[in-house]
Amino acid sequence: AAYVLLLVGMPLGSQLPDASWSSACxxxxxxxxxxxxxxxxxxxxxxxxxISFREGILAPFLFSLSLFGLYCLLRFFPNLDLQAFLSAYLALVGVFAVASNMVDLIGSLFPLTNSQLFRVEVPKWILEDDKSIVQLSSTLADVLALCVGVAIMIAYKQDGAPFMLNNFIATCIAIEALQIFSLGSFLTATTLLSGLLLYDAFWVYGSSHVFGDNVMLTVATSSAFDGPIKLIFPHLGGSSTFPYSLLGLGDVTVPGLLTALMLKFDRSRFSTRAYGVFENSSTGSMAKPKKTYFFTCIASYIFGLVLTFVANGVSGAAQPALVYLVPSQLIGVFLVSSVKSEVDLLLSYNEELLDNTSDVEKEN
Known part of the structure; x- marks a missing residue:
């Protein structure tokens, strides 16, 4: 149902009037x-x-090196053709991201496609840990989803392709990133998000004072990086070279990592380890975990993004969205934990420890 809503809603977005609030909505x-x-x-x-605590600390520095390296290539080697390589790489990532998102939809709409076609044995020495699956199987739904991914990418590469195709592929990439990566603990989340806030603020606000150019905006709007790595919306007041309003994919993925972590934290709060098993007194059935922190993150994200658009409208300049999104989400989560007297529970939450405990309980 969620993907049907997306497929229906994206074309409707193109019918919005050319107003300052259209792209924001x-x-x-x-x-x-x-x-x-x-x-x-x-x-x-x-x-x-x-993502480990160490990786959370290093991430902003590594992203800064990558961003500045790309900027130097664009500035000092203007004749270097980066577009062909990056286009091929992003196309490959986009195809598999779309396929991964479509396979469940295809399987639910056409149950017969869930039948297995083949299975491949993967040598253990290739895998990083012994607990990984050593057999890869494929269903007809997998093959059909891959075909859908290829078809959408081919359509996206055509001249005059609607901007919705870019956004559909970009959202699939963001969702796939949230499925693959996890922050693991609130401490790691706070460290990573705070570091990326400083990263975003410097390369948008400070880079022009240091390098004489807005490094982030230069890279983001370059034709060499014209791929599904940002959400775009037509803007008639934009420049002729880039007539779109944009929202970087990191401004969705980074807050999404914290939101996903808080959804897992909500589940852990109502596990037998946290509070014991709750039952509905009237029906005797198991009570569903309340998604308190998850919806707090969603509401905080909306608040932070609205602040970003307001600041953009007032200043008329590009805004680093993480400067508004990160404090909004972290403060929102911390306030809720304070009201519910769960600060210690939040700070001590570690997904890996809970996973290990669950494995032990299953063995027993």
Whole structure:
């Protein structure tokens, strides 16, 4: 149902009038949808890659080196053809991201496609840990989803392709990132998001004073990076070279990582380890976990994104969205934990420890 809503809603976005609020409404709806779906998909059985505390500290520095390196290539080697390589890479990523998002939809609409076609044995020495699956199987739904991904990417590459195709592929990439990566703990989340806030603020606000140019905006709007790595919306007041309003994919994925973590935290709060098993007194059935922190993150994301658009409208300049989104989400989560007297529970939450405990309980 969520993907049907997306497929119906995206074309309707093109019918919005050319007004300052149109892009804001469009990005808000698309961003919230991505956070909602991506967070729930992260609860799947496939174990995500957990970002360690050390990786959370290093990430802003590594991103800065990558961003500045790309900027130097664009500025000092203008004849260097980066577009061909990056276009091929992003196309490959986009195809598999779309396929991954479409396979469940195809399987639910056409149950017969869930039949297995083949299975491949993967040598253990290729895998990073012994707990990984050593057999890869494929169904007809997988093949059909891959064909859908290829077809959408081919359509996207055509001249005059509607901007909705870019946004559809970009949202699929963001959702796939939320399914693969996990912050693991609130401490890691705070460290990573705070570092990326400083990263975003410097390269948008400070880089022009240091390098004489807005490094982030130069790279983001370059034709060499004309791919599904940002959400776009037509803007008649924009420049002839880039006539769009944009929202970077990181401004969706980074808050989405915290939102997904808080959804898992909500589940852990109502596990037998946290509070014991709750039952509905009237029906005797198991009570469903309340998504208190998850919806707090969603509401905080909306608030932060609205602040971003207001600041953009008032200043008339590009704004680093994470400067508004990160404090909004972190403060929102911390305030809720304070009201509910769960600050210690939040700060001590560690997804890896809970996973290990669950494994022990299953063995017993």
């Amino acid at each position: 469009y990005f808000l709806c698309l961003g919230v949808w991505t956070l909602f779906v991506g967070s729930h998909r992260s609860l799947g059985s496939k174990p995500p890659k957990k």
